[in-house]
Amino acid sequence: QQQVKQSPQSLIVQKGGISIINCAYENTAFDYFPWYQQFPGKGPALLIAIRPDVSEKKEGRFTISFNKSAKQFSLHIMDSQPGDSATYFCAASMLTGANNLFFGTGTRLTVIP
């Protein structure tokens, strides 16, 4: 059973457009929500992360929006660039105990010039 549900599976956006990827979770004990970016042939790398005590976090063109009551969070990529073309994974964990990360199924983003 997938602990974190992610959509869409794939996304095609024009250069300069906004890319939006959505995730939902069920376990209310999760308190850490990162997004990972993966390029072909490489391991995933942390892009941006949020804790549930804030509703939004922005780093450059990347923003996480978090809705605790709906148990949803999303990644927004503003002014999308061809170099942003990659697979994006949302994830969730509890920052206590083993602190294992549970990942969504991934979104393949293609930004066309």
Next chain:
Amino acid sequence: NAGVTQTPKFQVLKTGQSMTLQCAQDMNHEYMSWYRQDPGMGLRLIHYSVGAGITDQGEVPNGYNVSRSTTEDFPLRLLSAAPSQTSVYFCAIRAGSKTGELFFGEGSRLTVL
């Protein structure tokens, strides 16, 4: 790849053969883990370890064995490979107990015929 070394990068096995995927780190971090990545399934946790001599199961442990005799190494063993174990395997470490960030290796692509 933050000091995480995986070997081999590619491997082809026949059904029933055994093999070991190696993961080594050079930063003395306690937490190490193995994930498998499959299309449409995202990254799923196989086994993890929070220190030398301590291992535990993740989401999909069946068919895999691990051990952690040293802080540096966390090998993943397939005792009798099956076609369902065809996947890309990633080793990941975590830098500290208070951070959720995982650092991934570059992956090992395994094909079981």
